[in-house]
Amino acid sequence: MLRIFNTLTKQKELFNPIDIKIVNIYVCGITVYDYCHIGHARTFTAFDMIIRYLQYLKYNTNYVRNITDIDDKIIYTAKKNKEDYYNLTNRMIFFMKRDFKKLGLLDPNFEPRVTDHISDIIHCINILIGKKFGYIANNGDVIFSVNHYQNYGELSKQNINKLKFSQDSNIFQKKCTQDFVLWKRVSKIDTPNWDSPWGFGRPGWHIECSTFNHIFFGKNLDIHGGGSDLLFPHHENERAQSSALYNKNTYGKYWIHIGSILVNNNKMSKSLNNTVFLYDILKNYNSEIIRYFFLSTHYRKPISFDEKKLYKAIFDLKKLYTVLNFIKDRDTVFNKTFSLQYQHFCAKFFDAMNNDFNTPHAISVLFALVKQINIHIRKKNKNLYIQLIYQLKFLANIIGLLNQHPQLFLNSLNEILKR
Structure with missing residues (x-):
């Protein structure tokens, strides 16, 4: 509830x-x-x-x-x-x-x-x-x-x-x-x-x-x-x-x-000349990086903005999108059902979201799921890791994450990291 x-x-x-x-x-x-x-x-x-x-x-x-x-x-x-x-x-x-x-x-x-x-x-x-x-x-x-x-x-x-x-x-x-x-x-x-x-x-x-x-x-x-x-x-x-x-x-x-x-530990204001405009950030970063940066902190807590912190979002998203890239046929993932063995990931995700939209905890569930996916990728349990990747994408999509083409998104991240 x-x-x-x-x-x-x-x-x-x-x-x-x-x-x-x-x-x-x-x-x-x-x-x-x-x-x-x-x-x-x-x-x-x-x-x-x-x-x-x-x-x-x-x-x-x-x-x-x-x-x-x-x-x-x-x-x-x-x-x-x-x-x-x-x-x-x-x-x-x-x-x-x-x-x-x-x-x-x-x-x-x-x-x-x-x-x-x-x-x-x-x-x-x-x-x-x-x-x-x-x-x-x-x-x-x-x-x-x-x-x-x-x-x-x-x-x-x-x-x-x-x-x-x-x-x-x-x-x-x-x-x-x-x-x-x-x-x-x-x-x-x-x-x-x-x-x-x-x-x-x-x-x-x-x-x-x-x-x-x-x-x-x-x-x-x-x-x-x-x-x-x-x-x-x-x-x-x-x-x-x-x-x-x-x-x-x-x-x-x-x-x-x-x-x-907060920008440089100060309230953002024109008088301090520290206003960060959205269009400037969108010119340099994929929008999902910005979204992930916001959702990784609970919505009621203040955030200290620093472009260096966007790089943590980049590396986190790279981990999530890398496992998505194991699905070569993107439509295949939508034809699979969840493994009953791993339904607890869904339960934990929804427990977090039902607790005042606790997106940081919900995102931690996604990474626990990625860890399990990587285990089965190494074991070459294809049917199981495909089901788990579907579960990962399904849960992430609920909060507006992992909606982009995996390889194209990873390429965009690499371009940012080269700068």
Whole structure:
């Protein structure tokens, strides 16, 4: 039985979807003001693995991943580039989709853009105002009142009384410093804006995700996820809004957060000039090397990125693909059944995956299987090692590994090692 670590409860819980017919999953997507970096790659590779495993378990999945195509960073970058924000976001979306395809990620069922749903966002804000969760600040902004939501801070384990250490409505235009913007009033003619009951403006960041949850899932959803950096304030604020929309104490059954990426033991950021862009890595390394690098660490743990560590992934994959290469007729492997003598490898693999998607342990099972395969290759037990190679490929494919042609992949690894 699958158990998932729930950030909300801080414990592993038996996975029991709201509707047995379908698992609804929402993952916060990219703000498209720049190219995707390896932090994005890690987050979406982790959820790609999760969705693949759920599908293997015969769940139907409804995966929604939004695109933030309007915010302050986008406006600033467009002005800096002297281009229209729409041209900037379209260009970044094109490169995002290109890089994610190269990375081998499954497409979401829906990938809504914020600017296509402004009327829906306005509708949700109106509901929140009507329920007294929203108010109009002196500067015309529409603000969410955290004091009206009794469970604020529960997801990220923040103490709201400590968070309210300072209040200055003259500066922040808020009743409480932890209140946040639902609709930002703008007056500049050259700033992207939309008409609303509160004047021309644009949506706050958090309300877009609550609106997409409202559109695609309604009263609740199974899995809500993103990078660990989104836990507070974004997911805390989003959960407050979504719960308020439906007069619920809590919204989202399971909250999953992916560990951060460190570069040279520092948080990756533009200010430190240590951002590693995905397209740069994909130019030099096969996408499966990157995927293996991510999956070899548990998804909740931080990863320290170093290109030298990619070489461990290369040598590990070389061991796995070398045994696959013993199947000369690639179709033959799919016509074999598992040897009953070695079914315990499958059991151990699924025990690992059912324990909060423990891919490092699952990968260790693959290498135990490789060891057994090599024994039978040396003994020339062809029928048995072919069955075991099928088992290896079958299990690895579940998490998105060993999908490439063995000899072509090994040739690509050798080219990398020659550099």
